[in-house]
Amino acid sequence: MTASREKEALARVLVHEGGYVNHPADPGGPTNKGVTQRIYDAYRKGKGLATRSVKGITSLEVFDIYDRQYWDAVKADQLPAGVDYVVFDGAVNSGPGQSIKWLQGALGPLYKGSIDGVMGVGTLAAVSAVNNYDALIDRICDQRLNFLRHLRTWNTFGRGWGARVEEVRSIGKAWATGETPQAAGFIDGGLAKAFVEDAKAAPATAPGDAATGAGAGGLGLSGYLYDLQNQLSPFSYTSEWIGKVIVVVAIASALLAIGGLGWRWYANRKAKHLAEALGTAAVAP
Known part of the structure; x- marks a missing residue:
């Protein structure tokens, strides 16, 4: 040169x-x-x-x-x-x-x-x-x-x-x-x-973690309600009402857990792409 x-x-x-x-x-x-x-x-x-x-x-x-x-x-x-x-x-x-x-x-x-x-x-x-x-x-x-x-x-x-x-x-x-x-x-x-200091922030995984935790907790609650339903089975009306609550809680909890896992996957994927674009993570040559 x-x-x-x-x-x-x-x-x-x-x-x-x-x-x-x-x-x-x-x-x-x-x-x-x-x-x-x-x-x-x-x-x-x-x-x-x-x-x-x-x-x-x-x-x-x-x-x-x-x-x-x-x-x-x-x-x-x-x-x-x-x-x-x-x-x-x-x-x-x-x-x-x-x-x-x-x-x-x-x-x-x-x-x-x-x-x-x-x-x-x-x-x-x-x-x-x-x-x-x-x-x-x-x-x-x-x-x-x-x-x-x-x-x-x-x-x-x-x-x-x-x-x-x-x-x-x-x-x-x-x-x-x-x-x-x-x-x-x-x-x-x-x-x-x-x-690079002015890079966009990567999506946080915390909301996904919270949703997954809440979903897992809801599924645990539905299990408890199921046991309660079995104990109250002689009382048909109460048992039927609890059964409906179990279904709602289980579905909502499953959706929450799946959504949380999905958000965590999305956030990690975006963070990886961001790091690669910025050169802040090891990129395979």
């Missing part, structure tokens, strides 16, 4: 990131040219400089931050043309670790390690074994979109994110196939940060 690739990739990322923004729904907070105030404060402190508003960030500081905290963090110089840009753009938007997870998941059986967001020897070896980088870029972008759809902020920024990912896909695939990529365009809403 050459230094010129980084500059070309950064030029397109900066178009997507735009200038200063502070959208109330953007978890990144005050951001300028894709650099959040938090990142800028840490950068300035690391240099022994006083913190200041990210509005005052210089072009040299922008390049230095992108070079060290994103390009180098994903080891883009060791990635193939196109893949480097796609992983780099994802790192800027959602953090290096998250973008690396999308790459690892997209590598499929070529990657033998865990989806841990670390660009190690195993990940790089798997990338070098890929024979179709065009298709790899498609899979990375698909994983990124799946992640974004599982964020609470999707309803606000989803259209912008979706358009950004599709443009990143197109540019990356052009580079991967040796074509001249299109110029990037600014996409309203596409610059909002997309962090």
Whole structure:
């Protein structure tokens, strides 16, 4: 990978990131040219400089931050043309670790390690074994979109994110196939940060557990009533009335227990899919 690739990739990322923004729904907070105030404060402190508003960030500081905290963090110089840009753009938007997870998941059986967001020897070896980088870029972008759809902020920024990912896909695939990529365009809403901390909550299993427990308790009660019915069988009217109550309680309890088990299955299934989309659980390569 050459230094010129980084500059070309950064030029397109900066178009997507735009200038200063502070959208109330953007978890990144005050951001300028894709650099959040938090990142800028840490950068300035690391240099022994006083913190200041990210509005005052210089072009040299922008390049230095992108070079060290994103390009180098994903080891883009060791990635193939196109893949480097796609992983780099994802790192800027959602953090290096998250973008690396999308790459690892997209590598499929070529990657033998865990989806841990670390660009190690195993990940790089798997990338070098890929024979179709065009298709790899498609899979990375698909994983990124799946992640974004599982964020609470999707309803606000989803259209912008979706358009950004599709443009990143197109540019990356052009580079991967040796074509001249299109110029990037600014996409309203596409610059909002997309962090795993803003994921949708998984459905709770507690309601299902409560329903199952109540159903089991009801079935126990119907058994008690059945014994009572047998004891009162000489009194036909009372016995008949209890019999009807037993049927109602048993049916209601069975439905409650089945519903509780069904909800628990649904909640666990949704939680598993959510964890896979977010990269918060081990996903089999």
